[in-house]
Amino acid sequence: MRKSILHRTTIAVVAVLLLVPVLLGVLKNTVIPHPKAHETHEEHEAHEHGGEDES
Amino acid sequence: MQKGVMRVLLYLFFVTLPVWFTTWFGAKAEGILHDVAINFALVGFMMLTFQFLLAARVKWIERTFGLDMLIRYHKYVAVAAAGFLILHPILLALSHGSLTLLIGSNLPWYIWVGKAALILVIANVLISIYQSRMGLKFEKWRMIHDLLAPTILVLIFVHPWFAGDDLEHFPIQALWIIMSLMAGWMFIYHRFLRPKQLAGHPYRVTEVQQEAGNVWTVKLAPSAGQHIADYLPGQFHFLTFYREPGLPVEEHHWTISSSPAQKDYISSTIKAVGDFTKTIPETRPGDTATVHGSFGRFSHVLHPHERNLVFLAGGIGITPLMSMLRHMRDTDDGRSVLLLYGNRTEKDIVFRDELEAIETGKRPDLTVVHVLSGAGKDWAGETGHVDRERIEKYCGIDLSKRIFYVCGPQKMAEALIKSLLEMGVLKSRIRQEIFSFLN
Numbered sequence: 001m002r003k004s005i006l007h008r009t010t011i012a013v014v015a016v017l018l019l020v021p022v023l024l025g026v027l028k029n030t031v032i033p034h035p036k037a038h039e040t041h042e043e044h045e046a047h048e049h050g051g052e053d054e055s
Numbered sequence: 056m057q058k059g060v061m062r063v064l065l066y067l068f069f070v071t072l073p074v075w076f077t078t079w080f081g082a083k084a085e086g087i088l089h090d091v092a093i094n095f096a097l098v099g100f101m102m103l104t105f106q107f108l109l110a111a112r113v114k115w116i117e118r119t120f121g122l123d124m125l126i127r128y129h130k131y132v133a134v135a136a137a138g139f140l141i142l143h144p145i146l147l148a149l150s151h152g153s154l155t156l157l158i159g160s161n162l163p164w165y166i167w168v169g170k171a172a173l174i175l176v177i178a179n180v181l182i183s184i185y186q187s188r189m190g191l192k193f194e195k196w197r198m199i200h201d202l203l204a205p206t207i208l209v210l211i212f213v214h215p216w217f218a219g220d221d222l223e224h225f226p227i228q229a230l231w232i233i234m235s236l237m238a239g240w241m242f243i244y245h246r247f248l249r250p251k252q253l254a255g256h257p258y259r260v261t262e263v264q265q266e267a268g269n270v271w272t273v274k275l276a277p278s279a280g281q282h283i284a285d286y287l288p289g290q291f292h293f294l295t296f297y298r299e300p301g302l303p304v305e306e307h308h309w310t311i312s313s314s315p316a317q318k319d320y321i322s323s324t325i326k327a328v329g330d331f332t333k334t335i336p337e338t339r340p341g342d343t344a345t346v347h348g349s350f351g352r353f354s355h356v357l358h359p360h361e362r363n364l365v366f367l368a369g370g371i372g373i374t375p376l377m378s379m380l381r382h383m384r385d386t387d388d389g390r391s392v393l394l395l396y397g398n399r400t401e402k403d404i405v406f407r408d409e410l411e412a413i414e415t416g417k418r419p420d421l422t423v424v425h426v427l428s429g430a431g432k433d434w435a436g437e438t439g440h441v442d443r444e445r446i447e448k449y450c451g452i453d454l455s456k457r458i459f460y461v462c463g464p465q466k467m468a469e470a471l472i473k474s475l476l477e478m479g480v481l482k483s484r485i486r487q488e489i490f491s492f493l494n
């Protein structure tokens with residue numbers, strides 16, 4: 001019956017929509033190399049060096 | 056089925072697209088809790104923008120699922136989207152280890168915009184769920200919904216644009232703008248442009264006929280040079296009547312009761328019970344109406360190989376079934392149909408003479424059984440309700456070859472479907488249209 005198909009589909013869709021943000025949130029913080037991460041590292045180093053120069 | 060799955064996968068792809076984008080092109084990682092909070096907001100935003108598409112009666116989507124199912128999905132998804140958006144500030148506050156975001160007053164203006172959006176989303180969902188229990192009339196609810204929806208769209212566009220680091224990146228900015236424009240366009244087209252287009256080719260009321268008691272059939276013919284768009288027997292359409300001053304101009308949906316084989320007019324048979332429908336008898340030939348449709352998947356035409364049908368109808372629920380029976384008659388369709396038709400009294404039976412004529416004509420091979428719950432002493436037919444006992448009496452014990460079409464008052468339909476399932480009928484062999492979108 002269409003109504004039960006709708007209910008099952010909605011539950012499946014919402015489950016996927018819950019899982020994807022959680023999974024990608026975890027992946028972003030663990031395994032995915034992020035261009036910004038590299039940039040940040042360089043900025044951090046530059047800042048550190050700058051700090052040393054100033055002192 | 057395959058088309059339906061493809062469309063659901065497309066929906067999932069687009070709704071999660073900004074999350075994929077931010078994962079690879081967005082701001083730097085700021086901790087799992089923080090990033091999940093942002094991702095939930097992105098998904099919530101996309102779900103809300105897609106709400107405009109789902110509600111806009113887009114044929115490409117509707118024809119696969121049926122408008123009744125789409126509107127129901129629209130309603131369920133609104134609750135889920137509200138859930139995602141509620142989780143967003145809670146998880147952010149947890150990730151910061153501070154409740155300032157939730158209860159603080161010294162916050163930037165764009166945070167207040169986000170809070171306002173969240174409050175309006177929750178209000179919109181609650182008003183829609185409790186509309187009937189609040190005694191809110193459909194037209195008033197629709198007006199509130201039409202005001203809240205675009206306001207929410209603007210707020211959920213503005214809030215992350217200024218608050219989120221991710222919106223500083225071009226792919227996400229582009230997606231944000233495209234989705235917001237799409238949603239805005241859908242709203243404007245659905246609520247303003249299309250009604251204007253339809254009003255440019257109005258139908259003309261040619262006849263208003265009393266069928267029984269407070270049941271009326273309104274026949275409509277297209278304006279000169281126009282033709283009636285194709286429709287399936289059993290489908291419904293949206294009508295807006297333009298009548299003498301003082302009579303309400305509101306859009307309502309009704310089942311089409313005419314046969315698509317009849318090309319001169321299209322008709323709806325309407326029970327005058329509500330505030331608006333009570334004015335239907337005041338409709339006169341020569342009045343005009345806009346017709347938007349047709350919609351729905353409650354039709355035997357979609358299942359041409361099914362030959363053994365049982366129609367279970369109650370009261371005005373006969374209308375889509377009548378359209379199907381008329382179509383079978385007009386197309387010389389000889390399939391077998393058993394109609395169990397419940398009413399209170401003989402006077403309440405709609406289309407009684409025409410049903411008898413179709414039964415006599417044997418096209419389709421129709422058997423009509425009237426069941427009256429308040430029958431007079433003269434009534435020699437079935438008394439009581441269309442129920443399990445009646446189904447077993449006329450269909451026998453083995454129901455495995457039958458296909459059931461159920462249409463009638465909600466409680467009756469629910470009770471019948473429950474009985475059919477208890478009798479071992481597969482869900483796939485029970486057809487029902489949910490005509491009341493807001494229930």
